Amino acid sequence: MRGEAFQDNFLGKVKKAILDWKINGFVLFNRLMETRDFDVICIGAGGAGVAAAVSAARAGARVAVLSKEPIGYGDTRISKGVMAYAGLYPGDSPGEFYRDLIQGGEHLNDGDLARTVSQETALAVLTIEGFGHLFCRDEGGRITSEVLSPAGGHRFPRGLISPSEGVSMGNALRAAIARAGIAVFEETMAVKLYSEEGRIHGLLALHLLSGEAVFFRAASVVLATGGAGWLYYPHTDCLQSATGDGFSLAYEAGAELIDMEQVQFIPFGITHPRPFIGLLCGEPATAGPFGRLLNNKGEVILEGINTMTRAQVARAICMEVERGGGTRHQGLILDLSPNLAHPKGLKAREKMKEIGIFEPVREAYGERAYDWEEPWDVSPTAHYHMGGIRADSEGRTGIKGLYAAGQAQGGIHGGNRLGSVSLAEVFIFGRRAGRSAAQSALGGVRGKINRVESLITADVQELKSLYGSRGSYRPIKLKRRLQELMWKKVGVLREEGKLKEALEELGELEALSRDLSISPIKRLNREVQDALELRMMLNVAKAMALSALERKESRGAHVRLDFPQRDDFGWRRNILVWKEGMEMKVRAEEVRN
Amino acid sequence: MRRAKIRISRFNPDIDKTPYWQEYQVPWEKGDTVLGALIYIYEELDPTLAFRFGCRYKKCGLCAVEVEGRPRLACLAGLKKEMEVSPLRNLPIARDLAIDRGFFYHRLAELKLYIPEQESMKWPAVIKEGIQHKRLIGCVECLSCLSACPHYDYRDTTFGGPYLFVKLAQLHFDSRDKIDRRFQARTLGIERCKGCRYWGRCVPCTSGIPIFKDAIRPLS
Ligand SMILES: Cc1cc2nc3c(=O)[nH]c(=O)nc-3n(C[C@H](O)[C@H](O)[C@H](O)COP(=O)(O)OP(=O)(O)OC[C@H]3O[C@@H](n4cnc5c(N)ncnc54)[C@H](O)[C@@H]3O)c2cc1C
Ligand code: FES
Numbered sequence: 001m002r003g004e005a006f007q008d009n010f011l012g013k014v015k016k017a018i019l020d021w022k023i024n025g026f027v028l029f030n031r032l033m034e035t036r037d038f039d040v041i042c043i044g045a046g047g048a049g050v051a052a053a054v055s056a057a058r059a060g061a062r063v064a065v066l067s068k069e070p071i072g073y074g075d076t077r078i079s080k081g082v083m084a085y086a087g088l089y090p091g092d093s094p095g096e097f098y099r100d101l102i103q104g105g106e107h108l109n110d111g112d113l114a115r116t117v118s119q120e121t122a123l124a125v126l127t128i129e130g131f132g133h134l135f136c137r138d139e140g141g142r143i144t145s146e147v148l149s150p151a152g153g154h155r156f157p158r159g160l161i162s163p164s165e166g167v168s169m170g171n172a173l174r175a176a177i178a179r180a181g182i183a184v185f186e187e188t189m190a191v192k193l194y195s196e197e198g199r200i201h202g203l204l205a206l207h208l209l210s211g212e213a214v215f216f217r218a219a220s221v222v223l224a225t226g227g228a229g230w231l232y233y234p235h236t237d238c239l240q241s242a243t244g245d246g247f248s249l250a251y252e253a254g255a256e257l258i259d260m261e262q263v264q265f266i267p268f269g270i271t272h273p274r275p276f277i278g279l280l281c282g283e284p285a286t287a288g289p290f291g292r293l294l295n296n297k298g299e300v301i302l303e304g305i306n307t308m309t310r311a312q313v314a315r316a317i318c319m320e321v322e323r324g325g326g327t328r329h330q331g332l333i334l335d336l337s338p339n340l341a342h343p344k345g346l347k348a349r350e351k352m353k354e355i356g357i358f359e360p361v362r363e364a365y366g367e368r369a370y371d372w373e374e375p376w377d378v379s380p381t382a383h384y385h386m387g388g389i390r391a392d393s394e395g396r397t398g399i400k401g402l403y404a405a406g407q408a409q410g411g412i413h414g415g416n417r418l419g420s421v422s423l424a425e426v427f428i429f430g431r432r433a434g435r436s437a438a439q440s441a442l443g444g445v446r447g448k449i450n451r452v453e454s455l456i457t458a459d460v461q462e463l464k465s466l467y468g469s470r471g472s473y474r475p476i477k478l479k480r481r482l483q484e485l486m487w488k489k490v491g492v493l494r495e496e497g498k499l500k501e502a503l504e505e506l507g508e509l510e511a512l513s514r515d516l517s518i519s520p521i522k523r524l525n526r527e528v529q530d531a532l533e534l535r536m537m538l539n540v541a542k543a544m545a546l547s548a549l550e551r552k553e554s555r556g557a558h559v560r561l562d563f564p565q566r567d568d569f570g571w572r573r574n575i576l577v578w579k580e581g582m583e584m585k586v587r588a589e590e591v592r593n
Numbered sequence: 594m595r596r597a598k599i600r601i602s603r604f605n606p607d608i609d610k611t612p613y614w615q616e617y618q619v620p621w622e623k624g625d626t627v628l629g630a631l632i633y634i635y636e637e638l639d640p641t642l643a644f645r646f647g648c649r650y651k652k653c654g655l656c657a658v659e660v661e662g663r664p665r666l667a668c669l670a671g672l673k674k675e676m677e678v679s680p681l682r683n684l685p686i687a688r689d690l691a692i693d694r695g696f697f698y699h700r701l702a703e704l705k706l707y708i709p710e711q712e713s714m715k716w717p718a719v720i721k722e723g724i725q726h727k728r729l730i731g732c733v734e735c736l737s738c739l740s741a742c743p744h745y746d747y748r749d750t751t752f753g754g755p756y757l758f759v760k761l762a763q764l765h766f767d768s769r770d771k772i773d774r775r776f777q778a779r780t781l782g783i784e785r786c787k788g789c790r791y792w793g794r795c796v797p798c799t800s801g802i803p804i805f806k807d808a809i810r811p812l813s
Contacts, residue, residue: 069647069655070694078652130712134722134730134767141721163722164730167652171734174698175707186695209687209695239647273624275668279650360650363669364624476636523607524643524688526635 034214038064038183039441040434041203041218043190043246046074047423048406049224050173051127051430052395052437056222057180059438064183064216066205068241068529071177071184074226075239075407076426077170080280080357081162082149083128083135083423086121089145092156094118101421104153104309105386105414106556107572108259111593113412116393116432117425124427125160132172135160136354149351151419152284153309159420165356169423188214190245191532192459193221193253193402200253200401204459208529211467211522213460219441222403222433223250223389224426228263228540232382232491233483237269237280246408248536250389251543251584255397257577258410260540261548261558262386264417265492267313269381270364271329278381279360282334283419284308286357288348290338293317294375295325301332306348311416311557314380318492318559321379331379336372380492384422386413386557387547390576395433401440405433411574415556466528468520473512475530482509482537490545495561499549506545510538539584546586547575597621597672599630601642602679605688612679612686615639621672628656628667631678631690643689654735657681657799658690664737666799681740683754684747692736696747704777706760708770718769725807726766731800732759738804741796744785753781755795755804762808778812786813 040056042049045067057063065071086097098118102109125143129135138144148157162168177184187208194202202217225246229238236242251257268282287305293316295301301320305313317332327333339345349372352358362370369376388410395403406426413421489502513534518527553567554560573588596618604612617638619630631644647653649668656667659679667678680690687693701707711718738755739745745754753761758778765774786792786809795805802808 069653071698073647073653073655078648125717126712129718130710132708132711132769134720134769137720137722141719143717163727164732165652167733168730171707174701176710178698178702178707179710184698186698209693239653240649241647274622275624275626275629275649363650474640476640480636519641521605521641521688523605524691526643527640 034212035217036064036214037217038062039218040220040222040437041066041216042222042224042434043203043249044074044224044226044406044408045071045173045177046076046224046226046406047128047169047173047426048408048430048433049074049222050131050176051427052222052224052403052405052434053182054176054180055431055434056438057182059435059442061438061441064185065177066185066188066190068187068189068208069239070186072170072173073239075242076173076423077166078239079166079169079423080355081165081169081423082151082159082355082420083125083162084121084158084418084420085125085143085148085160085424086118086158088143089148089156089158092158096156097121097158100154100418101413104416104418106416106566107568108262108414108556108574108591110411110591112393114414117412117421117428120428121424123431124424127427127431128169128172131176133169134163136163149355150285150306152306152313153416153418161355185214189529189532190249191463193249194456195253195399195402198254198400200399204456204463206463206528206532209524211525211528213463215456215460220401220403220437222395222405222437223408224404224406224430224433225249225408227385227407228537229382229384231483231486231537231541231544232278234274234277235269235379235487236278236382237266238382243533243537244385244540245533245536246404247388247543248539250397250402250404251539251577251579253399253402254579255399255402256390257388257543258390258574259387259414259547260410260543260577261551261575262415262556263382263544264310264384264386264557265314265380266310266383267317267380268334268376268378270360271327271331271377271379273364276360276364279364280381280383281358281361281376281378282352283310283357284313285419286352287334288336288339288345288352290342290345291334291336292338294333294335295320296327297325299325301325309416309418314492314557315559317378317380322493327377329377329379331377333375334378335375337375340372384417386410386415386417387544391433393429393432394436395429396436403433403437405429415558466516466518466531467522467525469516469518471515471517473516475513475516475518475527475534478509478513479530479534479537482506482534482541486541486544490541490548493559493561494548496549499545502545503542503549506538506542513538542584543577546584547577550575550586550588595621597630598675599634600677601634601690603689604680604686606686614677619672621674625672626668627658627660627665627670627672627676627678630672631667643687643691645691651799652733654733654799657735657737657740659740664740664799666735666737681736683739683742683745684736694736701760704757705772706757706764708764708767711769720768723766725811726763728802729759729763729766729807732763732798732802733800735799737799738796743789743791751782752785753778753783755808757781758783758808758812759802759804762812765812775812783809783812
């Protein structure tokens with residue numbers, strides 16, 4: 001008997017008391033929770049998770065997807081939908097694209113991963129259009145070099161634009177899952193992975209709507225959980241579910257994290273009013289050819305912005321604010337009006353309006369600002385994690401049966417991600433990870449569950465005890481403290497003293513996080529979700545601070561005020577974090593070319 | 594500091610027979626939004642308040658609620674001195690302001706509201722996209738239109754409601770789609786729209802889609 005023998009809607013039967021469950025000839029009397037069995041489980045249902053699930057299903061595996069939100073959400077759905085397509089523009093080629101990736105990533109990229117991305121963008125475009133998405137075309141309905149848009153750090157225009165940004169991508173993802181007959185668990189949060197003898201065999205999840213625990217048994221698990229921008233709230237443009245769960249799940253399961261210090265702060269975020277702090281309003285290309293950054297005295301701080309990388313511009317803004325040149329809202333002034341006197345500048349404005357990248361300006365700063373006639377107050381905002389789970393081009397981590405893809409995977413972009421490359425890469429590596437996860441699962445080797453049964457039972461009990469726990473601290477309050485701490489001490493500009501303080505304070509928060517006060521409501525209890533996310537965020541924050549402390553140079557998005565130079569002799573190295581016993585370990589290793 | 598008074602509809606289907614109102618006072622600054630107020634209430638006043646949001650800026654559609662009896666995206670709706678906030682109407686309530694959106698996945702799958710798989714097609718395909726499709730595809734699926742529709746009720750599967758008609762129209766105007774979506778619209782009771790007091794304009798859309806012009810009329 002298998003998982004699908006249960007009826008699909010598990011909300012209706014969550015009260016089921018006893019389940020007789022046969023696993024590997026082993027009878028598990030499970031009084032606590034529902035158990036499900038699949039070949040491949042994808043955690044996350046954004047671009048990477050769906051691409052993985054679909055390719056695993058096509059390879060013949062029985063597949064499930066889990067997601068904290070509905071299927072097809074994640075940052076993929078709220079993205080601008082601009083996707084890199086290399087080799088179309090005259091003179092461009094995968095080789096040129098590879099050079100841009102490495103140059104932009106400041107030589108921290110894993111060579112194999114970057115090469116794979118540079119060669120497979122056409123496949124990525126085909127995958128998402130195959131799912132049903134449609135990119136903007138020219139008047140004749142063709143995808144030509146004319147329709148491509150530029151982005152900072154790319155020497156050729158490579159961005160395909162989407163008519164409704166990421167929304168239609170999200171719809172196409174949902175359609176792909178439905179067509180492939182994949183089992184869907186929406187609003188279901190993975191909280192722990194189980195492995196034995198270095199092999200994954202299952203995971204524990206919480207159905208947020210009902211408050212019920214579910215145990216999923218699986219031969220392969222793909223982590224496609226996206227990024228961790230929410231560690232910097234409100235200074236982020238990410239979805240609130242981007243709390244780095246996958247990083248923590250992988251770390252706890254024994255996999256390695258790579259370059260966790262490399263967080264992309266996109267240079268132009270809204271600074272006020274307060275509900276809109278951190279919302280995306282631009283990347284370097286948005287400045288057009290003539291945009292300039294001014295400080296509070298009206299002095300020009302930066303010009304020629306549109307050819308720079310996101311990391312370079314974000315750094316310049318924060319350096320000037322640090323020197324005291326910031327506005328009342330701790331930002332700089334972005335003056336785009338010089339563009340209006342030039343045909344090229346006007347063209348840039350129209351292209352950027354078409355992409356929709358600075359839409360929130362309308363709400364925050366008004367119509368004239370939206371038309372580039374009035375300047376904007378801008379500050380960098382957390383957008384993307386270049387670091388992440390270490391996995392090869394097939395998505396394989398160091399743990400058998402555990403795969404990573406999408407933003408959850410690290411090492412692809414090195415020290416800086418170029419605009420539009422994420423959306424290409426999530427489909428490229430999602431596909432690959434799903435395929436190899438299925439192959440390995442169908443290969444017949446399954447992890448044993450025997451010895452950890454009591455462990456799972458204890459974990460479920462612990463999960464249940466969160467409801468109505470009467471400790472001293474509300475999880476949301478600790479979350480907010482963590483976020484403030486990350487922005488102030490592990491933000492755009494870093495230094496040893498602050499990083500050490502951060503680590504210390506994270507230790508304190510960790511202690512407090514064991515003394516929580518949570519309401520007993522079972523249904524959609526946000527506090528329980530906050531508590532579970534908080535635990536994961538603490539791991540992620542610690543890995544980030546530790547890696548940032550380790551990298552004694554400035555490279556890519558990582559800027560150390562005490563080591564302001566890039567050090568190509570000592571530091572063309574990746575930083576790896578992993579768990580040994582109860583301790584977080586860190587080491588540096590030569591970059592793999 | 595100025596304060597705003599906000600009345601929120603509370604309801605836990607496990608315990609409560611009917612929804613009830615609860616009042617909160619929140620600080621109120623220029624530029625504040627309803628979503629900001631809900632977050633404040635959850636953080637400072639009432640840990641049990643249930644509501645949804647995702648992106649904070651009209652992209653995810655998860656935050657839609659009724660403000661003063663009108664469906665709005667909470668992340669864009671400005672805070673006022675006194676206001677009432679309730680969940681979208683005509684939809685199952687998960688708790689308080691949060692709608693249970695789960696059944697939509699199954700509904701869309703069962704009605705095959707998507708185009709056929711395109712991967713085996715010759716690519717890059719030449720596809721001309723009409724202006725209606727460009728507009729319709731902007732639907733963020735906030736479900737506000739269902740809340741405003743006088744005929745829709747999620748328990749009545751014989752009437753699709755504006756949201757499903759927009760989904761059908763997206764496909765109707767998509768040259769890659771091969772199914773007769775007008776026929777499908779009829780099986781989903783689009784005829785009933787004719788007797789509606791909103792005939793000729795339909796309900797407002799948070800993404801600015803002219804639902805009548807782009808969906809109801811072409812499908813009718
Ligand atoms: C505002 C914005 C605009 C952007 N624009 C662009 C662009 O134009 N071009 C570009 O290339 N990139 C863009 N990006 C980046 C890009 O959108 C993301 O990097 C990419 O979509 C990530 O895809 P993903 O599949 O890895 O993760 P996501 O799409 O973020 O999906 C993550 C999934 O994991 C789930 N999840 C997380 N934790 C758990 C858990 N514990 N249990 C179960 N499920 C879990 C989530 O619910 C979600 O389904 C943008 C990002 C933002 C924020
Ligand atoms: S929070 Fe996403 S639309 Fe309002």
